[in-house]
Amino acid sequence: xxxxxxxxxxxxxxxxxxxxxxxxxxxxxxxxxxxxxxxxxxxxxxxxxxxxxxxxxxxxxxxxxxxxxxxxxxxxxxxxxxxxxxxxxxxxxxxxxxxxxxxxxxxxxxxxxxxxxxxxxxxxxxxxxxxxxxxxxxxxxxxxxxxxxxxxxx
Numbered sequence: 629x630x631x632x633x634x635x636x637x638x639x640x641x642x643x644x645x646x647x648x649x650x651x652x653x654x655x656x657x658x659x660x661x662x663x664x665x666x667x668x669x670x671x672x673x674x675x676x677x678x679x680x681x682x683x684x685x686x687x688x689x690x691x692x693x694x695x696x697x698x699x700x701x702x703x704x705x706x707x708x709x710x711x712x713x714x715x716x717x718x719x720x721x722x723x724x725x726x727x728x729x730x731x732x733x734x735x736x737x738x739x740x741x742x743x744x745x746x747x748x749x750x751x752x753x754x755x756x757x758x759x760x761x762x763x764x765x766x767x768x769x770x771x772x773x774x775x776x777x778x779x780x781x782x
């Protein structure tokens with residue numbers, strides 16, 4: 629399939645930019661893996677040990693929701709989904725930076741780690757690298773590129 633999908637909307641053809649092309653495939657794969665990991669981790673922690681670190685477990689659940697939403701928007705495609713994913717990646721990066729800094733400066737606030745603790749060190753720093761990569765990809769995949777051509781990486 630080419631770089632876009634078309635469909636009818638209000639009598640006018642609508643173009644949906646494909647976001648799952650080139651590096652977008654890797655982003656979807658990484659966000660999917662992070663979604664599964666964060667959902668599993670937070671669900672288990674909330675069900676078995678929530679009282680020991682409610683803030684950490686809640687933040688891990690928030691990270692899981694963010695990862696799942698970004699995965700969905702990347703697969704969905706289209707300009708609205710691209711913009712939503714871009715905003716969500718920026719919010720994700722802000723969360724990683726705030727929580728990462730908080731866990732470094734005040735580790736006693738987090739008796740248990742979160743996905744975003746120490747900038748995602750427990751996840752090979754993928755939580756801090758993924759939103760940056762995602763934002764770069766999403767900025768380059770704007771719908772103003774010619775239909776049928778994948779977004780340029782230059």
